[in-house]
Amino acid sequence: MDALAHDPVEDAAPGKARPPLDLELIDIRKRYGDFTAVDGVSLKVSKGQFVCLLGPSGCGKTTTLRCIAGLEEPDDGEILIGGKEATKDPPWQRDIAMMFQDFALFPHMTVAKQVGFGLEMLRRPKAEIARRVQHILKSFEIAVLADRKPASLSGGQRQRVALARAMITEPRILLLDEPIGALDYSLRETVMLELKLLQQRTGISFIWVTHDQNEAFSLGDLVVVMNHARIEQQGPPEEILQRPATAFVAGFVQGNNVFRGRVKELLAGALRIETPVGTFLVPRPLAAPPPMLGSEVSFSVRAEQITDAVFERHVNRLSAVCTAVEYFGAVRRHVFERSDGEVLKYDQFGAHAARIVPGLRLVLGWPAEAAVLHAGVGG
Amino acid sequence: MSTIRIRSPASYWLAVPAAAWMLGVVVVPIVLLVWVSFWGGRAFSMASPLTFDNYARFFANQTYLKLALSTIVHTATLMAVTGVLGYCIAYFLVMKVKSPGWRLALFLAFIVPFWTSTLIRAIAWVPFLGVNGVINQTLMYVGATQSPIEAFLYSRAGITMAQVSLYTMLAAGPVVYMLNAIAPQLREAAMTLKATPFVVFRRIVFPLTLPGVVIGQVLVFLNVMSDFATVATIGGNKHALLSNLVLLFYEGSQIRAASVVAVLLMLCMLVGVVVALRVVDIRRLGADR
Numbered sequence: 252m253d254a255l256a257h258d259p260v261e262d263a264a265p266g267k268a269r270p271p272l273d274l275e276l277i278d279i280r281k282r283y284g285d286f287t288a289v290d291g292v293s294l295k296v297s298k299g300q301f302v303c304l305l306g307p308s309g310c311g312k313t314t315t316l317r318c319i320a321g322l323e324e325p326d327d328g329e330i331l332i333g334g335k336e337a338t339k340d341p342p343w344q345r346d347i348a349m350m351f352q353d354f355a356l357f358p359h360m361t362v363a364k365q366v367g368f369g370l371e372m373l374r375r376p377k378a379e380i381a382r383r384v385q386h387i388l389k390s391f392e393i394a395v396l397a398d399r400k401p402a403s404l405s406g407g408q409r410q411r412v413a414l415a416r417a418m419i420t421e422p423r424i425l426l427l428d429e430p431i432g433a434l435d436y437s438l439r440e441t442v443m444l445e446l447k448l449l450q451q452r453t454g455i456s457f458i459w460v461t462h463d464q465n466e467a468f469s470l471g472d473l474v475v476v477m478n479h480a481r482i483e484q485q486g487p488p489e490e491i492l493q494r495p496a497t498a499f500v501a502g503f504v505q506g507n508n509v510f511r512g513r514v515k516e517l518l519a520g521a522l523r524i525e526t527p528v529g530t531f532l533v534p535r536p537l538a539a540p541p542p543m544l545g546s547e548v549s550f551s552v553r554a555e556q557i558t559d560a561v562f563e564r565h566v567n568r569l570s571a572v573c574t575a576v577e578y579f580g581a582v583r584r585h586v587f588e589r590s591d592g593e594v595l596k597y598d599q600f601g602a603h604a605a606r607i608v609p610g611l612r613l614v615l616g617w618p619a620e621a622a623v624l625h626a627g628v629g630g
Numbered sequence: 631m632s633t634i635r636i637r638s639p640a641s642y643w644l645a646v647p648a649a650a651w652m653l654g655v656v657v658v659p660i661v662l663l664v665w666v667s668f669w670g671g672r673a674f675s676m677a678s679p680l681t682f683d684n685y686a687r688f689f690a691n692q693t694y695l696k697l698a699l700s701t702i703v704h705t706a707t708l709m710a711v712t713g714v715l716g717y718c719i720a721y722f723l724v725m726k727v728k729s730p731g732w733r734l735a736l737f738l739a740f741i742v743p744f745w746t747s748t749l750i751r752a753i754a755w756v757p758f759l760g761v762n763g764v765i766n767q768t769l770m771y772v773g774a775t776q777s778p779i780e781a782f783l784y785s786r787a788g789i790t791m792a793q794v795s796l797y798t799m800l801a802a803g804p805v806v807y808m809l810n811a812i813a814p815q816l817r818e819a820a821m822t823l824k825a826t827p828f829v830v831f832r833r834i835v836f837p838l839t840l841p842g843v844v845i846g847q848v849l850v851f852l853n854v855m856s857d858f859a860t861v862a863t864i865g866g867n868k869h870a871l872l873s874n875l876v877l878l879f880y881e882g883s884q885i886r887a888a889s890v891v892a893v894l895l896m897l898c899m900l901v902g903v904v905v906a907l908r909v910v911d912i913r914r915l916g917a918d919r
Binding site: 343348356359417420 | 813815816818819820821822823824825826829833834837838
């Protein structure tokens with residue numbers, strides 16, 4: 252897939268120190284009647300970044316994508332594409348391309364015809380279109396399909412055609428709406444890797460909408476977690492996995508144990524938080540001022556930070572009964588029931604021998620620094 | 631629930647009633663019609679010799695040939711007018727009317743007149759088109775004309791107006807169906823590929839609705855070719871098409887001549903449908919989406 256490895260586009264205006272952002276959203280709002288689909292979304296995408304919009308269905312991620320494409324007009328806010336104001340521009344005047352969830356291939360056009368459609372719209376000479384179509388079909392390994400119509404293609408082939416159709420015009424930004432959601436599960440991993448490599452080679456910014464956190468965390472340079480029309484947290488995958496900013500993010504991201512309680516005591520470097528299942532020490536947030544005494548807070552502990560070999564440094568302890576063991580290969584997850592009925596997940600390295608069986612009661616512990624305090628009680 | 635397998639005896643037996651009915655009311659009469667059209671001599675009997683005389687007589691008469699030609703021109707005009715008008719209505723209903731309530735209301739407004747018979751709807755045009763009719767009264771009230779225009783009723787224009795109103799929905803219906811079947815994402819995908827709305831229509835929407843257009847055209851073609859009632863009511867005795875000629879001969883007890891015209895009319899329709907099927911394979915409709 253090296254068809255699109257072209258020279259970086261010289262679009263930085265002379266005199267400007269840095270190239271403009273590929274995309275900037277400033278406080279985007281979109282409502283449908285009483286329903287707010289997107290509420291104050293701001294986002295900066297620098298040159299050639301891979302951004303994943305992650306969230307449950309109905310969280311506004313697709314609407315945000317459609318606003319960027321120009322298929323929806325935001326009620327409020329600004330959209331800058333390549334540093335140029337584009338909020339009111341129709342889709343056909345924006346420097347973007349889009350790949351749709353069900354690929355939206357034109358049923359009456361052959362593969363070659365629809366891959367060349369974008370170039371045709373740019374009024375390129377016929378010979379150039381034919382040459383570039385052939386080239387991209389070859390590099391996407393679908394040259395043999397050139398004269399077929401979409402109805403006779405498999406899911407994986409359609410996905411490649413849709414991608415080729417979107418990429419051939421070499422847009423500044425490629426928008427992808429659940430691009431591999433329609434594929435067989437076994438195919439997804441390969442396609443994901445291919446797309447990541449393609450993105451790195453071409454330097455085109457990808458904005459990838461998904462509800463699948465595996466996709467988001469393995470692909471994204473920047474992951475944007477959305478819920479109820481708002482951005483809950485944005486940052487590199489490690490930051491979102493290690494330091495969830497809100498209870499929603501912690502609960503949405505796999506492998507977190509969320510606790511809710513009240514601040515009972517403010518210590519030097521930590522807070523003592525009283526929850527229905529016990530009292531725990533949580534480090535004070537570094538940036539924000541500490542919460543007030545007695546206020547409601549939530550914090551989370553990742554499942555792999557917990558241990559059943561409790562030593563002195565594991566100041567937070569909890570007794571629970573194992574209810575189930577799930578084996579994923581890389582990890583072995585033990586599901587415990589807390590005394591308040593909620594679930595506590597405890598992950599072990601999968602290569603270790605299984606020791607814990609359902610029905611066993613254990614004391615689990617974790618050090619104070621393993622817990623992450625959330626901003627506000629959300630979710 | 632049990633299912634009937636293809637080629638099981640039961641499936642053939644189930645087709646028998648319909649097949650017998652079609653044989654009795656369609657196939658046999660058509661065979662008789664064709665047979666009668668070849669009868670020679672003067673006697674009306676099964677023993678008549680078979681000749682081409684009846685056809686020769688028809689084609690030797692300039693008046694009849696002109697009538698056939700004007701029937702074809704008239705039908706083509708109607709197909710063009712109802713085609714454009716029907717497409718516009720269909721496009722408006724599907725693409726522009728967003729509220730489901732309005733869409734239903736407008737759809738009913740178009741459909742409800744079809745609950746009455748074609749003849750009554752044709753007759754209903756008479757008070758509109760007459761010398762003292764609604765159209766003339768309005769034109770004079772507005773000041774567009776001083777004296778009433780007589781060309782509306784009992785004229786080719788009047789027939790065309792009435793038939794356009796009768797058959798436009800036939801042209802629009804299949805297009806509505808095809809437009810509804812186009813996923814909005816297809817148009818959106820074309821737009822993100824830099825196609826302007828007009829290009830989206832020309833390259834995506836219209837090609838995908840073409841089968842609907844052709845089916846609509848076939849329906850209009852068949853109906854106009856065979857419509858003698860509207861022509862008789864609105865055209866008075868001044869205008870006639872081939873279908874009226876059949877009636878005329880029949881009323882004059884010229885059964886053989888009537889059969890000749892009927893057979894020629896059927897042949898025209900057959901050719902029309904074959905041409906349409908050349909453009910769009912209706913049987914494969916929806917197979918590739």
